[in-house]
Amino acid sequence: MGALPPFESQLASLTLAALERDGGRSLRDVEADFDLLRRAVVRTGKAATAEASKASSFFEAKELMEAGIKSVEDVFNEQREALDELIQTVGKLRRLPRPVAGEPVLVLVGMPNVGKSSLVTATSTGTPEISNYPFTTRQLKLGHVIGVQGRYQVMDTPGLLARTEDERNPMEGLTLAAVEHLPSAVVYVMDLSGTSGAQSAPLLQLRVREQVRERYPGRPWLDVRTKADLPLADEVLPEAVPHGTLDVSVIDGTNVALLKRRMAQLVGDRGGS
Numbered sequence: 001m002g003a004l005p006p007f008e009s010q011l012a013s014l015t016l017a018a019l020e021r022d023g024g025r026s027l028r029d030v031e032a033d034f035d036l037l038r039r040a041v042v043r044t045g046k047a048a049t050a051e052a053s054k055a056s057s058f059f060e061a062k063e064l065m066e067a068g069i070k071s072v073e074d075v076f077n078e079q080r081e082a083l084d085e086l087i088q089t090v091g092k093l094r095r096l097p098r099p100v101a102g103e104p105v106l107v108l109v110g111m112p113n114v115g116k117s118s119l120v121t122a123t124s125t126g127t128p129e130i131s132n133y134p135f136t137t138r139q140l141k142l143g144h145v146i147g148v149q150g151r152y153q154v155m156d157t158p159g160l161l162a163r164t165e166d167e168r169n170p171m172e173g174l175t176l177a178a179v180e181h182l183p184s185a186v187v188y189v190m191d192l193s194g195t196s197g198a199q200s201a202p203l204l205q206l207r208v209r210e211q212v213r214e215r216y217p218g219r220p221w222l223d224v225r226t227k228a229d230l231p232l233a234d235e236v237l238p239e240a241v242p243h244g245t246l247d248v249s250v251i252d253g254t255n256v257a258l259l260k261r262r263m264a265q266l267v268g269d270r271g272g273s
């Protein structure tokens with residue numbers, strides 16, 4: 001998979017690992033079986049050609065050729081399962097939803113339960129085609145939006161947790177791979193009301209924001225505080241809220257229209273990064 005672009009390569013690895021986990025065979029084994037089939041076909045063909053070249057008459061050569069073709073067919077049919085299995089595995093990879101090459105991707109990054117998916121629903125023009133990836137119950141979703149300045153894609157990601165890079169699970173890795181490798185802009189989604197659960201406590205969300213921001217300093221970035229219909233949690237001092245954060249609520253509609261415009265601007269204004 002070395003020939004694939006980095007994001008697609010990571011997507012393929014995750015999917016293959018998931019197929020194996022679900023009782024399928026590894027791509028390496030499927031490829032090894034197919035290689036055995038290929039070698040057997042070539043070997044049989046060569047042997048038949050060598051036999052036919054010894055023929056002393058046209059008719060004998062023709063008979064040997066027909067027998068040779070039959071033996072190649074027999075070898076192929078004996079092991080054709082290996083080819084079917086390879087075709088099936090390739091088909092699964094082909095059907096994976098992939099971001100459209102070159103089209104900007106707006107990645108919603110944030111901790112679990114902070115309101116990322118609600119924002120996607122509230123800001124999408126029409127119904128985005130949401131495609132689910134098969135490797136997890138926590139899905140990475142990709143929707144297409146027709147914005148004022150053209151098409152762009154919205155990636156609704158499962159939450160990032162507060163932990164070091166080496167502790168991250170594959171889904172978190174894929175979210176970050178999207179930010180790193182795709183022509184992306186980041187909407188960092190925070191719920192500072194303290195109602196997203198202990199795992200997504202406001203101060204942890206601010207810490208994860210710093211971590212991701214430092215890692216991708218060049219990405220176009222928008223900070224959004226969701227659930228703005230609720231007050232800030234006691235532990236969050238107003239000055240701790242990042243400068244320029246947009247307060248949004250999907251419950252009372254606060255700044256939803258403005259957010260749509262800011263999102264479109266963000267993908268239109270990628271500065272080639």
Ligand SMILES: Nc1nc2c(ncn2[C@@H]2O[C@H](COP(=O)(O)OP(=O)(O)OP(=O)(O)O)[C@@H](O)[C@H]2O)c(=O)[nH]1
Nearest residue numbers: 111112113114115116117118159226227249250251
């Ligand atoms: N009060 C209030 N609740 C909200 C708002 N937006 C989302 N919620 C609630 O917050 C909860 C989580 O919202 P989701 O949009 O599923 O959050 P998420 O970040 O996609 O969650 P995961 O995908 O599980 O990480 C839901 O119960 C929503 O109803 C808001 O603006 N105000």
Ligand SMILES: [Mg+2]
Nearest residue numbers: 116117156157
């Ligand atoms: Mg969600």
